Amino acid sequence: MKDTKLVKLTGTSADKNVLEEAGRLIRQGELVIFPTETVYGIGANGLDAAACRAIYTAKGRPSDNPLILTVPDKAGVEAVVSYLPPLAETLIEKFWPGPLTLVLPRKDTVPDAATGGLDTVALRCPDHAGCREFLKAAGVPVAGPSANLSGRPSPTTASEAFHDMEGRVAMILDGGSCTVGVESTIVEVLDNVVTVLRPGAVTEEMLAEVAPYVTTDTHLVTGKGVPKAPGMKYRHYAPEAPVRVFVGSADQVSKAVGEVRTAAENDGKRLGYLLSREVIEKSEVTGKDVYCWGTHGNKTELAKELYRGLLFFDEHPVDLIVAEGVETGGIGTAVMNRMKKAADGDVMTV
Secondary structure (H helix, E strand, O other): OOOOEEEEOOOOHHHHHHHHHHHHHHHOOOOEEEOOOOOOEEEEEOOOHHHHHHHHHHHOOOOOOOOEEEOOOHHHHOOOEOOOOHHHHHHHHHHOOOOEEEEEEEOOOOOHHHHOOOOEEEEEOOOOHHHHHHHHHHOOOEEOOEOOOOOOOOOOOHHHHHHHHOOOOOEEEEOOOOOOOOOOEEEEEEOOEEEEEEOOOOOHHHHHOOOOEEEEOOOOEOOOOOEOOOOOOOOOOOOOOOEEEEEOOHHHHHHHHHHHHHHHHHHOOOEEEEEOHHHHHHHOOOOOOEEEOOOOOOHHHHHHHHHHHHHHHHHOOOOEEEEEOOOOOOHHHHHHHHHHHHOOOOEEEO
16 A cells, blocks of 8 residues: 555645656656546556556556546647647647547557557647646656546546545645546547547537547447547446436426335335436435536536536445436537446436
8 A cells, every 4th residue: 555645736836846746756657646627637657558557456447448648738749649630730729728638649659558559549638737737747648547446436526536546646636626527528530530439528519610520439449349448348437326317307307206216215225316406406305315416407517516426425325326417419428428337328318
């Protein structure tokens, strides 16, 4: 077990020594958890195979699941990419820093441990000032998948990351709560085509504004069974209790919640409720097992609160979490992608 150091970033010059220490730890092969606008990442030197393998060990993550390398700016791409298509440059100019990850041809300097053995590498530049200062201090591309035990909800606060990773990493940088709340959009760029491999806050509609062709890949893995991008092949985002998701109007969802509650009472089961304010009021659910994620239909609010809400029920154990989803489209597509995985497919439109 490591002695995990938790340090709060202040956004002032006082952070300089902390960030230099964190960068030094990365270069020495240690693991450092860092904030981004999406979720907290567990960082290692992306050019050090042993350090990348340490991420898999810390997370209990399958070793064929690729890692995302984070860089502080466009210049950081040159160290790891063998070819940067013009369309990729356009996407970088438009969406970086931000929640967009690009899958591009890699250089031999990138170890297989960072790519799952693929001949591509996933790259992004986070929209978090403290994160980018940390990346500059590291001086190398930093591999940074979500800082949770594999399969569990991703952390959007340092305390949540500490819960899963205490004793597994050298340092945790506390940069406050994440503003987006779901992982980045992952796209593959080939010629004039952008293929969405994982939905996120950069939506298909946004990509279509700058790319001639945008499509979504519905296949999870390559022909060899290797995930094309992080988070595609394995069950993800799951809290300890099973999850059931309802999507519909506030009236329809509250009716469905009532039916589940009646059945649970008859079976002596304890329910947790991850619902909007309107559905909570209509369903008249109360007590400590209720987590309000925001206003009915507000996709941005649900994205920000989703993982926090799922993790809430690990601290308040229940037999089943009844959750309210949103319609797809925009960031709602990313939200429902995560909810479907968290619920192991138990999602119903009512």
